[in-house]
Amino acid sequence: MQTRFSDEQLADPKVAEAESILRKCVHCGFCTATCPTYVTLGNELDSPRGRIYLIKDMLENGRPADEEVVTHIDRCLSCLSCVTTCPSGVDYMHLVDHARAHIEETYKRPFMNRFTRAVLAAVLPYPARFRAALSLARLGRPFAGLFGRVSALKPFEAMLKLAPARLPPASSVSKPATHAASTEKRGRVALLTGCAQSVLAPAINEATVRLLTRLGIEVVVPEGEGCCGSLVHHMGREEQALFEARRNVDVWCREIDAGGLDAIIITASGCGTTIKDYGHMLARDPAYAEKAERVSALAKDITEYLTTLDLAEQQRKDMTVAYHSACSMQHGQQIKAGPKLLLEAAGFTVREPAEGHLCCGSAGTYNIMQPEISAKLKSRKVKNIEAVKPDVIATGNIGCITQIASGTAVPILHTVELLDWAYGGEKPEKLKALKRSA
Ligand code: SF4
Ligand code: SF4
Numbered sequence: 001m002q003t004r005f006s007d008e009q010l011a012d013p014k015v016a017e018a019e020s021i022l023r024k025c026v027h028c029g030f031c032t033a034t035c036p037t038y039v040t041l042g043n044e045l046d047s048p049r050g051r052i053y054l055i056k057d058m059l060e061n062g063r064p065a066d067e068e069v070v071t072h073i074d075r076c077l078s079c080l081s082c083v084t085t086c087p088s089g090v091d092y093m094h095l096v097d098h099a100r101a102h103i104e105e106t107y108k109r110p111f112m113n114r115f116t117r118a119v120l121a122a123v124l125p126y127p128a129r130f131r132a133a134l135s136l137a138r139l140g141r142p143f144a145g146l147f148g149r150v151s152a153l154k155p156f157e158a159m160l161k162l163a164p165a166r167l168p169p170a171s172s173v174s175k176p177a178t179h180a181a182s183t184e185k186r187g188r189v190a191l192l193t194g195c196a197q198s199v200l201a202p203a204i205n206e207a208t209v210r211l212l213t214r215l216g217i218e219v220v221v222p223e224g225e226g227c228c229g230s231l232v233h234h235m236g237r238e239e240q241a242l243f244e245a246r247r248n249v250d251v252w253c254r255e256i257d258a259g260g261l262d263a264i265i266i267t268a269s270g271c272g273t274t275i276k277d278y279g280h281m282l283a284r285d286p287a288y289a290e291k292a293e294r295v296s297a298l299a300k301d302i303t304e305y306l307t308t309l310d311l312a313e314q315q316r317k318d319m320t321v322a323y324h325s326a327c328s329m330q331h332g333q334q335i336k337a338g339p340k341l342l343l344e345a346a347g348f349t350v351r352e353p354a355e356g357h358l359c360c361g362s363a364g365t366y367n368i369m370q371p372e373i374s375a376k377l378k379s380r381k382v383k384n385i386e387a388v389k390p391d392v393i394a395t396g397n398i399g400c401i402t403q404i405a406s407g408t409a410v411p412i413l414h415t416v417e418l419l420d421w422a423y424g425g426e427k428p429e430k431l432k433a434l435k436r437s438a
Helices: 013-024 030-034 035-039 046-062 066-076 083-085 092-106 109-122 128-147 151-162 196-198 204-216 236-258 270-274 289-298 302-306 327-334 336-344 372-386 398-405 415-422
Strands: 177-179 187-192 217-221 262-267 299-302 320-323 349-351 392-395 412-414
Touching: 013 046, 013 092, 030 035, 030 083, 035 372, 046 092, 066 092, 083 092, 083 327, 092 196, 092 336, 109 151, 128 196, 128 262, 128 302, 151 372, 151 412, 177 204, 187 236, 187 270, 187 302, 196 398, 204 217, 204 262, 204 412, 204 415, 236 289, 262 289, 270 299, 289 299, 299 302, 299 392, 302 336, 302 349, 302 415, 320 336, 336 349, 336 398, 372 398, 392 398, 392 415, 398 412, 412 415
Parallel strands: 187 217, 187 262, 262 299, 320 349, 320 392, 392 412
Antiparallel strands: 177 217
C-alpha cells in the first residue's frame, strides 16, 4: 500500500512503525473472510482491511480520531485472526495498538463511555477491588434488565449478567511463595497468578502448581507481580499498561537473578500474548528494553511448557473434550497443536468445533463494552461447540471460560485442570457431577 507520510511525521518512531506496517498491506482482502466482526456485521469498515484504511487516513493526515474511526476500531476484538490469515505478514496487532493509543490521546468519548472505561481500568486489574465489585454485582444482578433499557448503561447490564452467582474463596496459591518440587527437581519457574483469573477461577493456578510440582518443577509466585497490563493496553491506556509491564519485568528479573528461571508460566493466554510482547512495548525505554526482552523470551503458556516435559501417555478415558482455542492462543501466540496433543496423550478424546478460528466474543472487556456483537459471537461459538457433543470443554483463557460458560450447560475448564486430574491430581469440582468419567 502506498503511503504519504511527511518526513516530519516519520521522525516519530511510533508513526514510522505504523507506516511500515501499512506499506505491507496489498488490499487483497483475504483477512475479511476470517474476521469475526466482518462475518457478523458485513460492513467493510468492520473488516481488517477497512480498519487499516481508516487508520491510514487518520495517521497520514495527522488528524485526531473521529467518531467513525472510534466506532469501527472499538468494534475490533483484537482477536488477531486477520494476522493468522494475512499472506503479506501485516502486523495488525501493533497497528491497532497504535491506533488505540492515538484515539485515547485525541478523542473525547461521551461521558458514560469514559466513565465505564475508567471503572473497568480501575477495578479489573486489581484482585481485591475486583472481588469486592463482584460481590456488589451479585446484589445488583436482579436489576440487570433495568440497565439494559438505556443504551449508555448496557455495559453495566453485561457486567451484572457476567458476574458469577457464587465466587470461589481466595486461594493461598495466589500469595507470594515458593512451592517445592515434590519429586526430583528438574526445573524452576515463576507463575503469573494473574488478576481477574485469580478471583474467578483460582482452581486453575492450584492445578498448575500441583501438576508442575509433581513433575519435579519448583514454582515461585514472586512478591510484587500483578496484572500483565493487557486489559488497559487494549483500551489504549498506554502509560498504565507500560507501568504494569515495568513492574512485572522488575519482579521477574529479580527472580531470574536470585534463583534462575527456566520459564515464566502464564495460565491465561490473553496475558501470555501481552507478556511475550513486553520486549516490543518497552523497546524504546533504554532502562527496560533489554530486561523486557529477557522476560518475553522466558514467557510460556502452561501448555507450551508442559510439551517440553515429555508427559507419559495415559489410559484412554470415556470422555470427549471440545477444545476451544482462545484467539490469544492460536492467533496471538500461534500455539495450535500443543494443547490438543497434551489432552489426547492424557487419554481424552478431543474434538475441534467448526469455525474454531472465530472469536467467542469475550476479548478482554469486549463482552462488556460491545455486548450485542459479543452475544452474537457467543451464540455462534456455543452452537459449534455443542454440535460435537462434548462432555466437557477445555480452553486456555479465563475470558473464554467466563464467556462460554454463560451460554451453555456443558462444563468448561482450563486445559491444565484436565491435565492435572489425568496425571494424578484432584478431579475438577465441575466434573464431579458428571456421570461419565474415567
Ligand atoms: S483483530 Fe479480529 S476483529 Fe479485529 S480486524 Fe482482525 S480479525 Fe477483525
Ligand atoms: S490479508 Fe493482509 S494484505 Fe490482504 S487486505 Fe488483509 S491485511 Fe491487507
